Amino acid sequence: MDITTALGALESLSSSTSTSSSGPLNALIDNQFNRAKSRIIAGEDPKLVIAELQKSVKNCKKDVEKGLKSWYGALGNVGKEVDKAFPPNLAAISEAYSDPPLFSDPEAIRALDEVILESLGRRGIWEAVEAMEEETSLSYPSSKRSLSTELQYILTSISSSDLQPALNWCESNSSFLSSPPHPSSLPYYLHKAVFRSIKNRQEAIVYARKNMMQYVPTQPVLKLITSCLYDPTTPPLHPPKSTNGDIAMSNQEAEEKERKDELEELRKMFQNEFCRRYQWSKEDPLEVVTELGSRGGTLDKIEKARRVMGEHLGNVRKWDELPMEVPLPTSRRYHSVFVCPVSKEQATESNPPKMLTCGHVIAEESFNRLLKGGRRSIKCPYCPMETSQSVAQRLYF
Template identity: 70%
Template sequence: MDVSAALSALEALSSSTSTSSSGPLNALIDHQFTQSKQRILAGDDPKTVIVDLQKAVKTCKKDVEKGLKSWYGALGNVGKAVDKAFPPNLGAISKAYEDPPLFSAPEAADALDQVVLDSLGRRGLWDAVAAMEEETTLTYPKDRRALAEELQHIINSILSSNLEPALAWCETNKPFLNSPPHPSSLPYHLHKAVFTSLASDDRAAAIAYARANMMGFVPTQPVLKLITSCLYTGNDIPQNNGKDVDMDEEADGCNQRKAEEEDKKRERQEQLEELAKMLKDEFCRRYQWPKEDPLEVALDLGSRGGALNVIEKARKVMSEHLGPIRTWTDLPIEVPLPPSRRYHSVFVCPVSKEQATESNPPKMLTCGHVIAQESFNRLLKGGRRSAKCPYCPIETSQSVAQRLYF
């Protein structure tokens, strides 16, 4: 479990009445005490009323302890996630860079404050944004805040099964989403989610919805296959035709239906989370925002990516010969990065050693190797229909080579 997941789990507990200590206490005060007073005024035996109230207090105590146990477990997971994410010698590493202190230059300090402010706004923590604006000279742009709030509203709506705001945003930004070189499939997947939701209750309504909203995706998406599968789902409940049903069989069938319903709910939630992620990516692309939070990426590379440990090891081993590491313009070491953090702003053809351009784009061969278009064309000289990869014996035809976008 990473830090973000642990914090999300802790936040979920804070919004749940079942794990809040105030919930059982409020129920005890508002209901049990009031009910006991009314019973005494109505003439019930006070001793009986007090005994019942004591039982209610014991039950409340157990509920509070149960909620606190969940809280302590979630807090423990946060601590474990932090210890796992960051190097155990983080304090010693920090002390090694105190002379001069990091981010002591005004430009560096302002840049750090700006990154933190942007990260807070990206997460919608507007109280923290307001506090940081008071403590610094920075101001979060109003237009960017409006867009961030719009994004959060749409994502929250998706997670609550309301896809209308997302579909409205797609309709407003339809020219952008349909623009080449890589048009978005987000509108189709949103309509598909609405279609599948309708199909579980009313197949006729689902088919009518598909005809009205999804036929434009037929050339690029399996719309007809989706509609056909709706007609043959096989979800009709078989009847027992008046035959007696054994109680154990009926209970097993009930348990099976409950398990199926739980599986459907879980699949639906996973589908909504995937839609929310897709919309967030397209929203960031639309307004040229980073797809990932830069502050989160930097922390991830320094902690789980291992950059801090590698740099610290180099400082200890090589600083005696090369001087303080803070004076180095380049690191004479390789910092390994996880696959998800390997970014490529440009592509250099390994054959021609030239950067790819719009007229000379990168092409991926059948084997997975990538070379530039001009290099691939040179391999196809002489009227050949396929070319052998310069790095392996696998051949690729001209129609199969796929263009890549970085």
């Protein structure tokens, strides 16, 4: 469980009538008390009516306590996940940066506000964006606002199995999606999802012929079309030992899960292509920084290094850089500049990085120098594997 899951569980409790304390109380007041009053006025024994009313009050108390127990459990889970996400000594780390203090510089404050505003805008939380614009001198660009609104609309449509808005966007940006060096396969996977959702085989084949034949050179379109010839309703030769109802239910649940996973993958693919189209960062900057600083423990490691180095080198807190490497997960290793490990020179458009068969990367000029003497392949400077000139691939960071 993470923070998002814990908050989702807490939100579901707020919309559930079984965990609401107002429901049992309102029922007690509207039904039991009014009915007891009517019975006493009608002449029934007050002692008997009051005794029954006391039982109703006790039952109502149990219902309220049961609902509160669920709330306490959900709130406790949120607290636990917050403690896991943020180091408990984060406050001490913040105090340690009092010289110089964190975000005291106007430039740093503005940078933090810009990152937060960008994150809110990308998520389409416009009320928060407007509130932050009022509190700061920043403003979210109207052009990005319209793009963010479009992105959120299409992502929501994909989640609800409506892929037509995404397909319309792909058609409007077809020249960009098909251009090198990174032609996108997003349109194919969208059409594939539509194809798989069509129950009528003839209609599915007609759809594939109309929309998917252009992808035959690069994608297994023909294999996908011929898969319609297989009848998934045909029982297997040796069915599992369970009732037909159980088999149907398990198959239905598996299909629903597979469909949900497919839509989630399409959401990620579309968001990546949308951000690439408009030159947005692939991931939310605020989310990346928060994850690295909290879950990754980067702040904790940096503070420990400052403390150890400070004992030998004096006050190092005012240093702009530290001679240390912070371990990061593979997905968070960003290389905006590549330096060839052989020539020690930065890669450029005329001297791009090239990946060898073994996975090591060197600059193109270094690769060509190793090819001198009429050689058709080179030996990697770091391992015994050889790579020919036609196999070496250019990398784009």
